[in-house]
Amino acid sequence: MRQNGLTGTFFKEKFKILVVDDDIVSRKKLVFFLIKIGFTVISAANGREGLDLWKKLRPKVVFTDWYMPEINGKELCKKIREIERQRDTRIIIVSAEDYGNFSLMVEESGADGYLVKPFDKKKLELLCLKMGI
Numbered sequence: 001m002r003q004n005g006l007t008g009t010f011f012k013e014k015f016k017i018l019v020v021d022d023d024i025v026s027r028k029k030l031v032f033f034l035i036k037i038g039f040t041v042i043s044a045a046n047g048r049e050g051l052d053l054w055k056k057l058r059p060k061v062v063f064t065d066w067y068m069p070e071i072n073g074k075e076l077c078k079k080i081r082e083i084e085r086q087r088d089t090r091i092i093i094v095s096a097e098d099y100g101n102f103s104l105m106v107e108e109s110g111a112d113g114y115l116v117k118p119f120d121k122k123k124l125e126l127l128c129l130k131m132g133i
Contacts, residue, residue: 015039015040015059015060015061015133016039016040016041016042016057016059016060016061017034017039017040017041017042017059017060017061017062017063017133018041018042018043018044018050018053018054018057018059018061018062018063019031019034019041019042019043019044019062019063019064020043020044020045020046020047020049020050020062020063020064020065020068020073020076021043021045021063021064021065021068021094022045022046022065022068022069023065024045026065026094026117027043027045030063030094030124031043033121033124034063034124036121037121037124037125037128039061039133042057042059046068046069046070046071047064047068047069047070047071047072047073047075047076048070048071050062050064050071050076051071051076051079051080054080054089055083058088058089059089060088060089060090060133061089061090061091061092061133062076062077062080062089062090062091062092063092063094063115064076064077064091064092064093064094065093065094065095066093066094066095066097066106067095073093073094073095073109073111074093074105074109077091077093077109077110077111078109078110080110081110087112090112090113090131090133091110091111091112092111092112092113092114092115092127092131093106093109093111093113093114093115094114094115094117094119095114095115095116095117096116096117096118097116098116102114112131113127113130113131115127
């Protein structure tokens with residue numbers, strides 16, 4: 001967030017965000033909320049497509065489902081981290097899983113955080129704020 005020197009108001013810099021989820025309803029909901037918050041959003045229907053889009057467009061943030069065919073969220077995260085020299089991309093895992101060691105699994109994958117399904121716009125906004133997105 002940068003401050004506008006003239007009025008003292010704050011505005012969000014537009015981050016390009018990639019949403020990767022094989023479930024069309026979940027993907028569209030997340031895309032819709034992110035656009036309403038003010039982000040530029042692209043989406044992919046599976047991990048392989050997501051990785052290809054990430055390589056071409058290099059979005060600042062990736063929201064990815066954990067369980068997907070072809071390349072799952074954990075594998076996608078590891079592949080992005082292998083390619084990057086620095087951790088420039090913030091990766092957030094999106095999953096209905098919320099059991100005891102799931103947060104550890106997310107951390108071990110190289111992701112920066114996770115969002116538990118179902119979520120609402122407020123939870124998403126709070127996560128974005130917390131992560132500095």
